[in-house]
Amino acid sequence: MSNVNGKRFLKPGRYLMMGNVAMAEGALSSGLKFFGGYPITPSTEVIEHLAKRLPEVGGCCMQMEDELASINAVMGASLVGAKAMTATSGPGLSLMTETISMAANIEIPFVFYDVQRCGPGTGFVTVPHHNDIGLTRFAGNGEFEVIAFAPMSCQELFDLTITAFNYAETYRCPIFILSDAYLGHIHEVVNIPPKEEILKRVIDRTIPEDTKGAKFTYEDITTHKLMIPKPYIVGTEFCPPLIIHLPHNQDGVLMPEENSLRFMKIMIDKIRDNIDKISLTEEYKLDDAEIIIISYGLPVRASYRAVDLARKKGIKVGIFRLITVWPFPKEKVKKVVAGAKAIIVPEMNYTGVIAEQVERVTDLNIPVIKVPKVATLHHPDDILKAIEEVAK
Amino acid sequence: MLNQHRCQGCEICVSVCPTGILEMSDQLNMRVAFLPKVKEGKEKYCTACKRCEYTCPIWAIYIVPEIENEITVKKEEAKI
Amino acid sequence: MSDDVRYPSEKPEHPYFDSSFSGMLLGTLVSRFCGGCGYGSIGQLYTRVFEDEKLDPKLYPLVIGIGCYSQIFFLVHKNAQKMLTLHGRAPAIATGMKMANPKMKPIIFSGDGDCLGIGGNHFIHLCRRNLDCILFIFNNSIYGMTGGQAAPTTLYGAMSTTTPYRMFEPRSDGIELALAAGASYVARTTVAHPRTLMKYFKKALKNKGTSIIEVITPCVTYFGRKNLDNLGSKGEKGEIMDTGGKMIEWIKKNSIHINQAKFMSKEELFNKYIIGEFRYNPSKSEYSEEYKKIQNIAMKGD
Numbered sequence: 001m002s003n004v005n006g007k008r009f010l011k012p013g014r015y016l017m018m019g020n021v022a023m024a025e026g027a028l029s030s031g032l033k034f035f036g037g038y039p040i041t042p043s044t045e046v047i048e049h050l051a052k053r054l055p056e057v058g059g060c061c062m063q064m065e066d067e068l069a070s071i072n073a074v075m076g077a078s079l080v081g082a083k084a085m086t087a088t089s090g091p092g093l094s095l096m097t098e099t100i101s102m103a104a105n106i107e108i109p110f111v112f113y114d115v116q117r118c119g120p121g122t123g124f125v126t127v128p129h130h131n132d133i134g135l136t137r138f139a140g141n142g143e144f145e146v147i148a149f150a151p152m153s154c155q156e157l158f159d160l161t162i163t164a165f166n167y168a169e170t171y172r173c174p175i176f177i178l179s180d181a182y183l184g185h186i187h188e189v190v191n192i193p194p195k196e197e198i199l200k201r202v203i204d205r206t207i208p209e210d211t212k213g214a215k216f217t218y219e220d221i222t223t224h225k226l227m228i229p230k231p232y233i234v235g236t237e238f239c240p241p242l243i244i245h246l247p248h249n250q251d252g253v254l255m256p257e258e259n260s261l262r263f264m265k266i267m268i269d270k271i272r273d274n275i276d277k278i279s280l281t282e283e284y285k286l287d288d289a290e291i292i293i294i295s296y297g298l299p300v301r302a303s304y305r306a307v308d309l310a311r312k313k314g315i316k317v318g319i320f321r322l323i324t325v326w327p328f329p330k331e332k333v334k335k336v337v338a339g340a341k342a343i344i345v346p347e348m349n350y351t352g353v354i355a356e357q358v359e360r361v362t363d364l365n366i367p368v369i370k371v372p373k374v375a376t377l378h379h380p381d382d383i384l385k386a387i388e389e390v391a392k
Numbered sequence: 393m394l395n396q397h398r399c400q401g402c403e404i405c406v407s408v409c410p411t412g413i414l415e416m417s418d419q420l421n422m423r424v425a426f427l428p429k430v431k432e433g434k435e436k437y438c439t440a441c442k443r444c445e446y447t448c449p450i451w452a453i454y455i456v457p458e459i460e461n462e463i464t465v466k467k468e469e470a471k472i
Numbered sequence: 473m474s475d476d477v478r479y480p481s482e483k484p485e486h487p488y489f490d491s492s493f494s495g496m497l498l499g500t501l502v503s504r505f506c507g508g509c510g511y512g513s514i515g516q517l518y519t520r521v522f523e524d525e526k527l528d529p530k531l532y533p534l535v536i537g538i539g540c541y542s543q544i545f546f547l548v549h550k551n552a553q554k555m556l557t558l559h560g561r562a563p564a565i566a567t568g569m570k571m572a573n574p575k576m577k578p579i580i581f582s583g584d585g586d587c588l589g590i591g592g593n594h595f596i597h598l599c600r601r602n603l604d605c606i607l608f609i610f611n612n613s614i615y616g617m618t619g620g621q622a623a624p625t626t627l628y629g630a631m632s633t634t635t636p637y638r639m640f641e642p643r644s645d646g647i648e649l650a651l652a653a654g655a656s657y658v659a660r661t662t663v664a665h666p667r668t669l670m671k672y673f674k675k676a677l678k679n680k681g682t683s684i685i686e687v688i689t690p691c692v693t694y695f696g697r698k699n700l701d702n703l704g705s706k707g708e709k710g711e712i713m714d715t716g717g718k719m720i721e722w723i724k725k726n727s728i729h730i731n732q733a734k735f736m737s738k739e740e741l742f743n744k745y746i747i748g749e750f751r752y753n754p755s756k757s758e759y760s761e762e763y764k765k766i767q768n769i770a771m772k773g774d
Contacts, residue, residue: 007771034572055770060571060763065597069564072557072594076568079555080533080576084568102558234533234553234569235576241493242545243555400507402692403717407724408664425507446666449512449716450503451489451547 007056009195019184020045020087022154023113023177024053026161027085029198031205033059034077034084036070038092041125042181043115046087071096075103078110079243081205081233083165087113090132091122093139100174101140104267105245107216109168109175109231111161116180118375127375128180130297130348136176137326143264145271147278148176148326150296154188160323166203167278172217172231173271178325180348182377183298205231207238215240217266218250226270271327280323281332285311289318290341291390294333294358296322299346299371299378306383315391325354334361342390346371346378398452401425405444405453411437414444428453488519494546504543508696508716510663510689511540511610515547517666521673522549529553532579533569537562537591539583540616540691560591563598566605574760577604577677584611584625588644595646599653599682601759606676606683609646612691620694627743629703630695646686647750656681656758658750662688662727664720665747672749681758688727688745690719703743 009029017025024046027035035054037047047063054061059082064070070086077084088096093114103110118124119131136148147167151160161177168175208230215232219225232239240252247255247263255263271278285307286292293303300321310317320336322329337343337358343366345355352370359368371378371386399421406414406428413434419427430438445454492515494502505512522529529551536542538559545554557565566578587595587609598607614632615621622632624644631638650658657679661668669687676683690696696719701710713719723745730748733741 034568036568052770055763055767058767058771062567062571064564064567065593068561069567069594069597072561072564073568073571076565077572078568079565080569080573082572084572098558099561234555235530235573239553241554243553245556398501401715402508403715404508404720405717407717407720443666446517447513447663447720448516449505449507449509451501451512451516 007053009198010192012192012194015190015192016187017154017158017190018045018187019154019157019179020115021049022188022190023087023157023161023179023184024049025190025192026158027083027111027165028053028057029158029195030162030165030202031083032085032165033057033082034074035059035061035086036064036073036077036084037062037086038064038067038070038088040067040089040092042117042184043087043089043113045184046113067092067095068099071099074110075099075108078103078108078231079234081235083109083168083205085111085113087115089115089117089125090119090135093132093135097135097140099140101142101144102245104140104144104146104174105142105247106243107172107231109172111164111168111175111177113177113179115184116178124375126181128182128298128348128377129374130178130180130353132178133325133349133353134351136178139174139176142267144173144267146174146176146326147171147271147324148178149323150178150325151323152183152297152300154183154186154190157183158190158192162198162201163280166201169203169205169231170228171271171274171278172228176326178297180298205233207233207236211237214250215252216248216250217270219262219266226266226273228270275327275329275331278324278327279329279332281329282319282321282323283336284319284321286318286320286336289316291315291317291344291387292337292340292342293317293319293344293346293383293387294322294337294354295319295346296325296354297348299348299373299383302378302380303346303383305380306387309380309384310387310391313388315387317387322354328354328357330361333358337362337366340366342366343368344371344383344386344390345369346373346383346386348373348378350374398450399425399427400450400452401427402449403428404447404449408443408447410441410443411439413437488516488523491519491523491549492516492547493550493552502546504546505540506691506693508690508692508719509540510612510687510691511544512547513663513666514541514608514610514669514687514689515544517670517673518552519547519549521670521677522552525674525677527677531576533576535562535566535569535578535580537580537582537586538617539586539610540612541581541583541610542617544581560586560589561594562586563591563594563607567598567601567603570603570605570760571763574764577606580605580607582607582609583616584609584613584646585615585623588624588646588649592649596649596653599650599655599684602654602656602681602756603759604680604682606673606685609684609686610689611646611686612689612695613643614691614695616691616694620698627703629743631698632694646684647746650682650684651751654756655684656751656753656756657683659684660686660688660745660747660750662723662745662747663690664724664727675752679752679754680761681754681756688723688747690716690723692716692719695719 074084118129417429696713
């Protein structure tokens with residue numbers, strides 16, 4: 001399955017690629033076999049590229065009649081053991097939330113690529129606006145946790161997609177890759193490593209030899225830790241006798257209604273208990289920083305330049321970058337901001353979703369300053385101005 | 393003819409029988425439902441076509457080959 | 473589920489009892505259907521066909537929509553791999569399953585509200601693509617699970633909880649929709665003709681293409697008890713259909729075979745069900761085979 005022909009992996013080297021295409025190539029390297037999508041600006045390049053590439057590796061790329069059908073087809077493909085993903089934008093994500101909540105209940109892995117555009121409603125389709133951050137956190141009715149990545153360059157779009165597919169197989173919850181209308185369309189140099197290196201990282205979908213074991217997440221009786229088994233595959237021996245999206249126990253049998261709280265605990269804690277392994281962050285010049293910039297996505301590029309300019313003026317400032325936006329690393333952020341004079345959160349939305357999360361974990365003495373920008377990019381001078389105002 | 397306790401008294405077997413030998417009786421089972429029975433003296437008209445067996449929604453009535461090779465209709469019984 | 477009262481069963485049991493899911497799991501037959509509902513018989517026919525033809529249930533996953541028939545998983549074959557989906561999205565999920573694993577042939581259980589109401593769009597595109605699967609539409613002309621509301625297929629003049637002044641909308645016809653969209657095998661039958669249903673099922677298993685089988689089933693609790701025999705068309709004479717037997721008689725009276733319906737006028741066919749095979753076109757090109765040709769072109773070319 002992994003090397004039907006040599007076309008799954010590109011020849012190693014440097015390529016000039018568009019962001020959307022880099023993501024698609026990253027997905028193909030992980031072993032993508034099914035893509036179901038609907039054309040929507042600004043993510044149409046993904047389906048156009050995969051319509052050409054997926055048949056070459058023996059996969060299937062389907063353009064469905066609407067977003068509801070595309071996410072349901074992705075779920076059906078993931079049930080029978082194929083790695084599957086879909087790509088859409090804000091209005092499509094609003095339509096797909098019912099299926100995302102069903103997939104979280106029956107613990108099927110899939111990856112969701114969201115190229116955000118201006119909202120609410122149809123909005124301007126060709127400008128970025130990080131307005132889906134809140135929607136991905138609560139993407140559907142019911143209680144469940146998700147994992148969301150926020151890359152900031154085309155190279156990261158290639159690498160983080162491989163990580164996203166691995167997380168999907170390990171943690172079996174909805175995985176989001178948050179991009180935006182500009183990041184999806186810029187052309188940058190991407191370094192593609194040789195295929196042996198990629199194959200070492202990729203986690204494949206296999207079934208264990210003991211097909212009678214647990215199929216859903218359960219709490220181990222002796223250690224009281226939540227164990228997540230490998231995903232089941234319909235059509236093989238390793239499949240529960242009935243797949244139903246009501247609260248159930250580890251073998252798929254329905255729980256009595258009084259025990260529903262235990263099921264919610266499994267849905268939420270299976271991510272929160274593993275937050276140290278899941279959460280990826282990056283730090284830049286944080287050792288002696290008094291002012292800290294916390295950000296994710298495209299504004300981080302402007303923040304690097306702003307920090308260098310400010311350091312030349314003698315202001316002690318550093319960056320704490322969130323590569324995984326959800327689950328929010330509360331404990332890490334608390335440790336980082338302890339003793340800081342101020343926190344600046346440049347975000348490409350007005351509400352400041354992550355700024356509000358940061359306010360929750362800091363004590364009231366540290367002011368949190370938002371630098372909102374919608375439909376345009378941050379310029380390093382905007383962030384520099386905010387830094388200088390605080391440093392006074 | 394043995395009466396049984398799984399029957400729900402829906403009368404579907406009565407209406408699909410092609411020879412028309414079933415009718416509802418006055419006997420009640422554990423579920424407080426009227427049970428079907430074969431009309432008097434018409435046991436030998438059963439052709440074992442199995443229409444009652446196919447259409448019963450609760451799988452309560454079915455054909456069982458008797459030891460003497462005489463095909464009769466037999467229903468299941470609860471031991472209570 | 474633990475509150476269900478289980479009546480002990482007597483030997484000799486029903487011949488297909490051991491092959492059913494509830495027979496294997498619980499030892500007795502637990503059925504959550506009303507007395508007189510048609511789905512119990514459909515579960516039995518499904519188990520029969522799988523046992524008699526000795527098919528491998530792993531290659532035929534059972535995709536069940538949301539509705540009263542969702543409880544049918546107790547009565548089907550014990551090895552069938554059943555899964556419940558969202559309301560109306562079963563054809564889309566089956567498309568994904570088939571394209572990711574072309575050796576399988578999904579069997580979809582859907583209802584009249586599930587398939588022709590909320591899922592109408594997915595139904596049309598499934599027939600248009602002619603994917604290799606079997607789709608059963610269980611038409612009881614009412615929304616049974618939620619308590620008896622009107623459905624797109626409710627007959628004219630019927631009473632339901634959302635049409636207390638009688639149903640006045642023209643009803644939608646799943647067969648005409650499937651014929652127009654291009655399915656390759658289209659048929660309709662009723663629960664009162666069980667052998668015909670098994671024959672159509674076996675034919676659909678061999679057909680490479682979309683097979684749509686519509687089954688007219690009685691719903692005693694919500695449709696039968698509230699409606700008269702003649703649905704109020706000839707004045708108010710007629711009897712309430714409060715047992716399964718009366719509803720089966722009504723279905724048999726109102727089903728007309730297609731060969732006979734060709735000679736009847738439109739007024740006579742109003743509010744009746746036409747049963748039979750409408751189209752059988754096994755040579756129509758099927759979606760996954762066409763896609764295989766594209767894959768071959770892509771893999772060879774450069």
